Amino acid sequence: MSSFKSYGKVDEHEQRVLETRRKTRKRITIIGLSSIVLAGVVFAAVFCILGSTNSSEGANDAHTVTNSVKAVCDVTLYKDSCYSSLGSAVDSRQLQPQELFMLSMKVALSEVSKAADYLSDHGVFNGVAKDNRTKEAFKNCRELLDLAVDHLNSSLTSGEKFSLLEVFDDLETWLSAAGTYQQTCIEGFEDGKEAIKKSVVSYLKNSTQFTSNSLAIITWINKAATTLNLRRLLSLHHQNEAPEWLPSNDRRLLLTEDLRKKADIVVAKDGSGKYKKISDALKHVPNESNKRTVIYVKRGVYYENVRVEKTKWNVMIIGDGMTSTIVSASLNFVDGTPTFSTATFAVFGRNFIARDIGFRNTAGPQKHQAVALMTSADQAVYYRCHIDAFQDTLYAHSNRQFYRECNIYGTVDFIFGNSAVVIQNCNIRPKLPMHGQQITITAQGKTDPNMNTGISIQNCSISPFGNLSSVQTYLGRPWKNYSTTVYMKSRMEGFVNPKGWLPWTGNSAPNTIFYAEFQNVGPGSSTKNRVKWKGLRTITSEQARKFTIKGFLHGDKWISAAGAPFKSDL
Secondary structure, eight states: OOOOOOOSSOOHHHHHHHHHHHHHHHHHHHHHHHHHHHHHHHHHHHHHHHHHHGGGSOHHHHHHSOHHHHHHHTTSSOHHHHHHHHHHHHTTOOOOHHHHHHHHHHHHHHHHHHHHHHHHHHTGGGTOOOSHHHHHHHHHHHHHHHHHHHHHHHHHHHHHHSOTTTSHHHHHHHHHHHHHHHHHHHHTTTTSOHHHHHHHHHHTHHHHHHHHHHHHHHHHHHHHHHTTTHHHHHHHHHTTOOOTTOOHHHHHHHTSSOTTTTOSEEEOTTSOSSBSSHHHHHHTSOTTOSSOEEEEEOSEEEESOEEEOTTOOSEEEEOSOTTTEEEEEOOOTTTTOOGGGOOSEEEOSSSOEEEEEEEEEOSOGGGOBOOSEEEOOTTEEEEEEEEEOSBTOEEEOSSEEEEESOEEEESEEEEEESSEEEEESOEEEEBOOSTTOOEEEEEEOOOSTTOOOEEEEESOEEOOBSOOTTSOEEEEOOSSTTOEEEEESOEEOTTBOTTOBOOSSTTOOOTTOEEEEESOBSTTOOOTTOOOOTTEEOOOHHHHHTTSIIIIIOOHHHHHHTTOOOOOOO
16 A cells, blocks of 8 residues: 655544545546546547548438547447447437447447357357367357456446546456457367358457447547646556555565465465365455465476466465476367367466466477466466476466566467567577477467557577477567567577568568567577568667556556566666
């Protein structure tokens, strides 16, 4: 919690009351002023858009939707769906853009809920799925759409409770995640029957478009607010506040060296703890708790697939060392499990922390996709962890994530997903793939230009694990049209192919990707012979800062609260 200023001879209780009142008055004033100014800025943008579009469009269009709806929908990727969903809802009323944004989220929420119900009723239960992988894909789809519903609900609640200026970062993150969940649902059917995939795509068409439209609208409002530096005003107001979920005594616990002694639950293979399995310990973590639950896992190899469910908030797992406490399993794609379900350790509960522990998938390169660690939780932190597999080792699926001083091993696309993730001061160790394969370190999955997602690799060491002289190794390949990956101030050994990056298909990459290398060192860091893609950018220090913890994750508070060291800027 924030420290309190001195007000003379006032006892602690009175001092807290005074400080609370002061903060409340200040917050109300800032919200009121910022909302008024934001409305003015946005309406100015509305009139600007209308002035540039009305001259080129027929008079009939002006009667189809209100001016405010038209202005808001014109910034979206799916204008027709935006007009149809918002235009019919508001009739002839002129609503503020903030109100239209809230309405667009309600429309998206309704459609995602319908799609979730349909896929549940018409998938596994009606015999559409005949093989285990397709059945699992339908099961995953329902779970993913439920997560999308959760994130849309959280966005609505925040939008109703706070000024939009206060919660921009959360809204952009959660809407990006809601879009990612729907895309992952579709990807689960890519190697199944084409008719089933087409059916899924069809029933997710409205929900994906409406979610994208909401994200585009909030991004547009964000840009309007940024022009007057309104967000900076609010950030100054909040700069000394700790996350609401973190009591002061919890912070003291996380900053001490005796976490193992103070653990709430102990897991040990030898029976010296309360549980022998991590999964059993997690069942006894309180649901949706704002109190940190520390689980100490003693040294040993734990052969189990572990899930930190979405209801398990504020869990911290600490081991006896990244190679002393290991969670190990071998689910994989070749044996019939969709990639999303192969993770040895999967995290959905928000504010998760892992420290001094290892995660591995031992399926081997011949089994293709086999995830060691998958994280879909918001504000997750991994400190001194060992993450080891072959293809698709680390699935940074969605939301905001941070990795510090971890060792990450793999072969093909072994750091992938569509989260906003910073990987800092880690050892990235490509290892020998199966015969005929090339190594690609990253495969980022951004599908929408308004998503605030990407992979940022900062101050890391990229070096081979074993002899890779017979294998071509690349920094990454663009999995989706807006793939975003940045390497900053990292050391690259000479085994990195001089071209640097590999196309996903063909000989080039979409112009819409954003790849960059900034102030890297080592024999593999030379950009002289890199591929000549439009999407491979040369960036300045100012642009690079957008991919730091401060600029990309806005994560100083929640990462600090997790007790992990970090560098906020360049």
